[in-house]
Amino acid sequence: MSPSDGVPISLGDLAKACGVPLSGDGAVLIDRVATLDGADKGAIAFLSNPKYRNRLATTRASAVIVSPEDAPGTALPKLIADNPYATYARVAAILHPASAPAPGVHPTAVIAPDARVAASAAIEAHAVVGGRTLIGERASVGAGTVIGEDCSVGADCVLHPRVVLYPRTQVGARTVVHSGAVIGADGFGMAEQDGRWLKVPQIGRTLVGADVEIGANTTIDRGAIGDTVIEDGVKLDNQIQIGHNCRVGAHTAIAGCVGVAGSTNIGRNCKIGGAAMIAGHLEIADGTVVSASTGLFESVHSPGVYTGTFPALPHRDWRHVASAMRRLRSIVERVRALERARSEEA
Amino acid sequence: MSPSDGVPISLGDLAKACGVPLSGDGAVLIDRVATLDGADKGAIAFLSNPKYRNRLATTRASAVIVSPEDAPGTALPKLIADNPYATYARVAAILHPASAPAPGVHPTAVIAPDARVAASAAIEAHAVVGGRTLIGERASVGAGTVIGEDCSVGADCVLHPRVVLYPRTQVGARTVVHSGAVIGADGFGMAEQDGRWLKVPQIGRTLVGADVEIGANTTIDRGAIGDTVIEDGVKLDNQIQIGHNCRVGAHTAIAGCVGVAGSTNIGRNCKIGGAAMIAGHLEIADGTVVSASTGLFESVHSPGVYTGTFPALPHRDWRHVASAMRRLRSIVERVRALERARSEEA
């Protein structure tokens, strides 16, 4: 069921590869990862969330990855890691390596004569690479992906099928872009005159750093005059919209369905929850956390967790709350009147 | 104006095909559907919403579909149905059959040598079918659609142009997938370590049942370890995002722009309104209704209608309400103080 259940590896070798201590029989052979509940012989599972601690006793895994605190809780062969989830990520990458397409250009791909494609790159069926574009070593360009003119795609990038890079887009090394993503389209810039909209040419670019991941059907517009910048190590989930001239700081993670309007600067190491909506021209401090579904309309100067969601209620209760909300101003005034009356009496 | 105004059929034959009673002249010929207002000779219209009942008197349709209660309200030839809208759906499907592409593989399509494509399937221009993938009888694969390795596409499926199925995705019989949908992309799984994100390999699959419909630009990520599952008869509108390891129960309908974070189980026969946002790791009971634009952050154990939206107000009124909301805690305290003062007096 897994993509590449393959060559078994000993637990001892996994410990060495991950740089974590081993406890128990290092000769046990592991060929796949699994959940504690779903595991059986040959599988390694991990415990990260204390909520699942009792599953340690019943798992049929051949080995587990646990924290030092949880290690005494199981007699199974184990890797002991301060961050079991991170060690799990490394183990899974060893046991289930992503399959890379073979180097070479598919005969149906259309490559401009003056594009420069590394010999070690893989260009799949029906891909299109524009003039003067560079495709780096070992990069892969999926089927039907269209890359405009004057782009650069760094070494070891993976562009999945049906990505679009508009002209002059730059993508750093090892960055992964999922299907349907559109990078570098025109920003939404228009001048209003006499009830009509005049298009403002969008002459900037989109610059995507190294080690970035961009989810399926995410869109990142290019800059109006300057550039839209996604810094190194940023992780963007699916169906995110980033407006023109935004900057997303290094190692910030943004969950699915988030919208960021133009010219907003999101700091480094921020975490933005799913479906949050961030207005334009804001400054968001490094390390800020925005909760899911929260609309953010003001800059954030002190990092912290920011939330603004309406709690879901049974519909009948919601009707009463919504009705009271519409009258909230008068309620405040009535409370004030009561207070005033009391203080006059006193 | 309609796609296939075609061979007229008698009202009597329509009644038989739909299994509903006929009233009036069964010989009248019908060649298309229309609204009550837009209909004229040759058209059949339906009345489902009582709000439009008065239009029965003025419609120029040749026949109508009505409920038993509304039947006496018109002298026109008619089909009498307990569920006029469902009967309308059947009649429209008879009068306006979807045009199916001719079987065969377009010469520009790229089919892996070890893919197995049914002879009755239609593979359109520039489609790509990966190794070991199965394409079922009478399935159609639209222009530019990319299907990865080890997928299966059931009989009578329709994949519209420019769909992507990542490797190992399974799609059941008669399922329709609209353009731009991306099924089986990597889930958003990352382990944080020292301010960096480590990618967690996503080794599960996406399994889509039979009779499902998936809207344009909708994305469904594959599972992290286990699978993401969309059960039979689920209907997904456009631009929906379903996170890794979700399960959507049979016959649930989800309107456009909804986001569902990872590992959430949505029950059977649920209805999720447009732009609702559902957090991860929740359990939503069978038959639950979530209103449009509602953020759901807790599991739902008793089915019912759940709502959580801020009522839109004229901007000036909203400013007052929003300002009062920020002070809501102090208002509650002031009410309590007034109550306390009163009870002390009493």
Add this chain to the structure above:
Amino acid sequence: MSPSDGVPISLGDLAKACGVPLSGDGAVLIDRVATLDGADKGAIAFLSNPKYRNRLATTRASAVIVSPEDAPGTALPKLIADNPYATYARVAAILHPASAPAPGVHPTAVIAPDARVAASAAIEAHAVVGGRTLIGERASVGAGTVIGEDCSVGADCVLHPRVVLYPRTQVGARTVVHSGAVIGADGFGMAEQDGRWLKVPQIGRTLVGADVEIGANTTIDRGAIGDTVIEDGVKLDNQIQIGHNCRVGAHTAIAGCVGVAGSTNIGRNCKIGGAAMIAGHLEIADGTVVSASTGLFESVHSPGVYTGTFPALPHRDWRHVASAMRRLRSIVERVRALERARSEEA
């Protein structure tokens, strides 16, 4: 860095081309636009937002575009415009003309024998044009774009790579459609019967006017019986979803991530903020403004600004507010009880 830094043009010629007064040396040569801060020799910048007025003193631009009020604030050669941003848009279009692909059909494009493609149109690699479809003069159809049967694409349209037009879609002259947009997919129409969903054939069309812009990954469904209509001059940002049978009035602008449910009529010259969600079957008056992130569930008969967003708060404060909101009904009752008690005493 800009797409086409090119032939310099004198400030005097720019003034003439834009029909605005010149002040200062009209012979100064300009070859690109820039921001006030980023400009240097050869660049023209503009001042529209009074907040940046102090930058006029320090800019190194060769010329500026300013309002009559701001003109005395700088000794630089300048264009004086009532609407500096609109004049900037014109100047930028002159200095940075969009590059048009050369006319002709790429050999890998697949054009139905009975499609009619103007000789001056450009059809790029791997594009697909269906039977009986018309492609107008000087239109360009991007790489991998798929146009169904019986469509029409007006003169001077630009369809960027990887757009999909479903059969029978019409697009007016000079309209621009960005990558990933899907126009004319099936609306979300289903009749419920016995816990199952019966598909309602969607037999209408999508009609898009002239001078429209449609953003990346935006979706517009075709009508159920009648048509979905996007009138002239409408501007749609990225990732917008427009349901079946909607009408969007001329010159309305809609920002990114907005959803509009089916059968809603949005008037002319409306402005809809990002991530707003508009319910189905509404009438929105001409000139209405809907704020970002606002859910609109009732028709708007008097134009104005409508807002309904929950203010984002530090998470701890939000918890208190959310908790008070759940009890809002009882708070209202307690205030009423206090008022009653007082009035009985009086």
